[in-house]
Amino acid sequence: MTTATASVALFTADLRLHDNPVLRAALDSADEVVPLFVLDTGVQSAGYDVPNRRAFLADCLSDLDAGLRERGGRLIVRRGDVAGEVCAVASECGAQQVHLAGDVSGYAQRREERLRRALAADGRRLCVHDAVVTALPPGAVTPSGRDHFAVFTPYFRRWTGAGLRGVLHAPRTVRVPEGLASLPVPARTEVSGVSPAVAAGGESEGRARFDAWRAGPMKTYADQHDDLAADTTSRLSPHLHFGTLSAVELVHKARRTGGDGADAFVRQLAWRDFHHQVLAARPRAAHEDYRPRGDRWRHDEDEIAAWQQGRTGYPLVDAAMRQLLHEGWMHNRGRLLTASFLTKTLYVDWRVGARHFLDLLVDGDVANNQLNWQWVAGTGNDTRPNRVLNPLTQARRFDPDGTYVRRWLPELADVPGASVHQPWKLPDRERARLDYPQPLVGLSAGADRFLRARGLEGRSDARAD
Known part of the structure; x- marks a missing residue:
């Protein structure tokens, strides 16, 4: 009687059955495959395991498990150090190969190398696949x-x-070795501290x-x-x-x-x-300036808190920040504006903003989040590193009638017309009844401070937007 061969498909940032080279290669290389997801304790200790993403992840894993069960398989879930758990599963099923999607963050690269060494020590091979993420x-x-x-x-x-x-079809059947222990697939209901309107995953x-x-x-x-x-x-x-x-x-x-x-x-x-x-x-660009500008960033806890809570006094900035708090997501134009306001109007380190976004964004991806923050801050890949986005100009272009602001700032819902973007200009009696703060800083004063800090006094290219 011939013994069935097995391989492991380690799911990471590829929680799907359609067009998944990792799963396809694992299926092609053996008679049976272990679809494995490890609840990585290293991610938690690194500060990336936050409620909004944990809730979305639970949906993704539940849907992935359901799809596998429709094909005769199931998702195996373990918790702990990835290298240790994968080696244990490979040993239990006799797998000689583990398949994994290549990824780019410093953490992912270190995890991949530790896994490769651990598997090699057991006489097993790690197969890394590109064009998956x-x-x-x-x-x-x-x-x-x-x-x-x-x-x-x-x-x-x-x-x-x-x-x-080319695009790969989802497999019709997935045969999983019998007898493998698995933790229950996580459920969104088990996660506390989730923003009220985080979208469904899977x-x-x-x-x-x-x-x-x-x-x-x-x-x-x-x-x-x-x-x-x-x-x-x-x-x-x-x-x-x-x-x-x-x-x-x-x-x-x-x-x-x-x-x-x-x-x-x-x-x-x-x-x-x-x-x-x-x-x-450049993995260090996740935390270090890609193009240093000699910034000596300010750090005002009250101003940072006002920005985080959507209480800066600039309605379009505040509306975007409230959307982030409520949905764990923000419109891309809002991301550009709120990042510019923090780094160039308040002149606060981009890392402070990037960390706050990672704490809330369901799509909190290190590559896109950190490098987009650097792009806006002028320390990254923007060819116009000193541009400053003006919230009032942006409002006229992208929310001219104030619909977006009124959606997210109920305290301004009754402010008429374009005044919703400049409530500080309302008559004293009307302004006094609004539970809304005065601007933290004048836009010209903030831009001047930024230009002086970078030694760019008199430069006209910083005020174009």
Whole structure:
């Protein structure tokens, strides 16, 4: 009688059955496969295991387990150190290979190396697969003589011309070795401290959301993606972060759809890949300035708290911060504005803002979060590092009638017209009845302070937006 061979598919940021090279390779390499997820205690100690993402993760794992059971399998869940738990599972089922998606954060790279060494010590092999987390693997395109692109536009030209791998179908059957112990699949109801309106997670939810968005709002995405009140963005970033959707599959489907909206969406996926290739080459950029500017950041606890709570006195900034608190998500235009306000109007270290976002964002991805914060702060890859986004100018462009502000700031719901963006200009009697603060700082004073700090007095390019 022939003994069945087994392999392990270690799920990390690829919690899906469709277009998953990790699962496909594990299935092709053995008779049986262990679909394994480890509740990594190292993530918790590193400060990345926060309630909003934990709740979304629980949905993802529950949906993944359900999909596997429909195919005759199940998800094996363990808790602890990833290297130790994976080696234990491989030993229990006799697996010679463990399959894993390549990732770019410093933590992911260290985890991968520890796992590789631990498996090798047991005579087993780690197989790492690219183009699972991103559409194009980091390092797939590079400029002459350098290990990564530092500017997006030339990267995007090369990215657009590079061929993507094909899309893989979800498996029809998954045979799992018998007798493997598993913890219960986590449930969202077990998580406390979750923001009130965190979206549902899971591959089924992600695929349904994309299909609905592709059939409608994608068509106007190029024109409306910055419209705060319309809220017609895809909201797929949490699904990309947890890998319930494949970036490769999304690019292929968007290109088949065609049109300006699809092109604009693909460009955003390329931005995501861009940040991943930067972090892959410069892991320390998660915590250190990619391009130091000699900043001597201010640190005012009261101002930071006001920014976090949506009480800065600038309604568009505050509305975006309230959305973050309520949903664990924020419109991209809001992210740009709130980050600019913290780093360039209040002149507070971008790391303070990045940490707050990571504490709340369901899509809190180290590559995109940290490098987007650096882009706005002018210490990253922005070719105009000294631009300052003006909340009033942004309001006129992207929330002209105040709909977005009124949605998130009920204390300003009855303020008429454009006054909602400048409530401090209301007559004294009307202003006195509002439970809303005066601005923390004048916009000109904040911009002047920023320019002086960087030695840029008199520069006109800092006040363009």
